[in-house]
Amino acid sequence: MLTLSDIRAKRNEIEAALAKRMLEVGNTLDNILELDEQRRQTQAKLDDTLAESNRLSKSIGQLFKEGKRDEAEALKAQTSGLKERTQELREEQSTLEGSLEQLLFSLPNAPHELVPAGKSDADNEEVNRYGELPQLGEGALPHWELCQQYNLIDFDLGAKVTGAGFPFYTGKGARLQRALIQFFLDEANDAGYTEFIPPFLVNEASGIGTGQLPDKEGQMYHMPADDLYLIPTAEVPLTNIYRDVILKEDELPKKLCGYTPCFRREAGSYGKDVRGLNRLHQFDKVEIVQVVHPERSQAVLDEMVAHVVSLLKKLELPFRTLRLCGGDLGFAAGITYDMEVYSAGQDRWLEVSSISNFMTFQANRLKCRYKGKDGKTQLVHTLNGSALALPRIVAAILENNQDAEGIRIPEVLHRYTGFDAIH
RNA sequence: GGAGAGAUGGCAGAGUGGUCGAUUGCGGUGGUCUUGAAAACCAUUGAGGGUAACACCUCCGGGGGUUCGAAUCCCUCUCUCUCCGCCA
DSSP states (O other): OOOHHHHHHOHHHHHHHHHTTTOOOHHHHHHHHHHHHHHHHHHHHHHHHHHHHHHHHHHHHHHHHTTOHHHHHHHHHHTTTHHHHHHHHHHHHHHHHHHHHHHHHHOOOOOOTTOOOOSSGGGOEEEEEESOOOOOOTTOOOHHHHHHHTTOEEHHHHHHHTOTTOOEEOHHHHHHHHHHHHHHHHHHHHTTOEEEOOOSEEOHHHHHHHTOTTTTGGGSOEETTTTEEEOSSTHHHHHHTTTTOEEEGGGOOEEEEEEEEEEOOOTTOOGGGGSTTSSOSEEEEEEEEEEEOGGGHHHHHHHHHHHHHHHHHHTTOOEEEEEOOGGGSOSSOSEEEEEEEEETTTTEEEEEEEEEEEEHHHHHHHTOEEEOTTSOEEEOEEEEEEEEEHHHHHHHHHHHTEETTEEEOOGGGHHHHSOSEEO
């Protein structure tokens, strides 16, 4: 969430930045400032009352020590009323803090200056494009038909055993999946990211830390018996490693990566968007995460984009890079680049990676800070990106590399798959 | 699942009702000494709120209670460890 100190110091800039999300937050900001003012006044009154009762208590203790019981009893009488007043002020304070927190939780991150204004994906800015769009011959198929034809992925079986959106990968389909995971992890390791295998279930505090809760409650699978959530991305467990942590400045940056399955309820999705591998309830992804010095975060964002670009090039997939407009930006993100690959069998661009700089938004919730050389603690910046999400990569590989003979596997994967084509 | 023990500052570990935000050791930082380093010695070293700066307030796993006063007593939750059971 946005920090109170930023809202106090830069109210107008924040209002203008959030306007790029097509949000009108002037009133909310004023309410926050008003509540904050009240909070501080109440706190001051409470502090005075507590100071008074601390003083009396100390005197009473001293008198008892000196054996002056009568004087002590007399002082005790003076403390009556202080307790009630403390209680009242505490309640008032916690009400104010509750309202304040609710308002702060309701505000998404303020978009970075590079982010264009806009209300939907139609307003996203294409910043880069790479590769030739493949020209497929007659009879080219979408991946879900290729999956069936070559026995790679069984969607019906998944629907039978679990439900729609939970496919079975079989034979070379499963092998290809494992090869891609291995390839992505090796690449991330080469780029200096430390590999983790995190838990796939997280608690509520972690969901709040990275911003999935309370805003997107319905998007995660919840296990009520244990009050745990299935992770929608490795970002949640990986970033929460640094919840309530104060790092030394020279420990930055922290670079981590991890492969996990990801679980998403995807309530409200429908139609051709969810066909085949396009949108699943369970899918595999390798995620990269960085925790960095605030001054470095934009450079690191570029570095992470470059990493993903190199993966797509090695996989020989045509892609484009989009800078998301305000309206398409995720709740916690300050700036996001989406990478889309072209999938020829469907003639569609498919999002395979989303790389974001959250600036202090997550750090503020996580209470992740670093201690500078000057001894001051400041919030870090956090970033993450998919590197990469598997299903749509698989879709594009299958569709783009098909011909009458079968499906060609990109060369870089051969050492992982053990085969160079699917017939 | 059953029984027991525990949770204190970066770590270790004191503290069982009254200047305790907390003894001490290690670690960190700065300094003295040294050609340099080590050792030794000295000083310093938690977080948050609040203030122009002080003052002041809060925090000893979370929440609640008793008391003039709680790290210390009571209730409750969470987590950790040990033993038993079950089990990949």
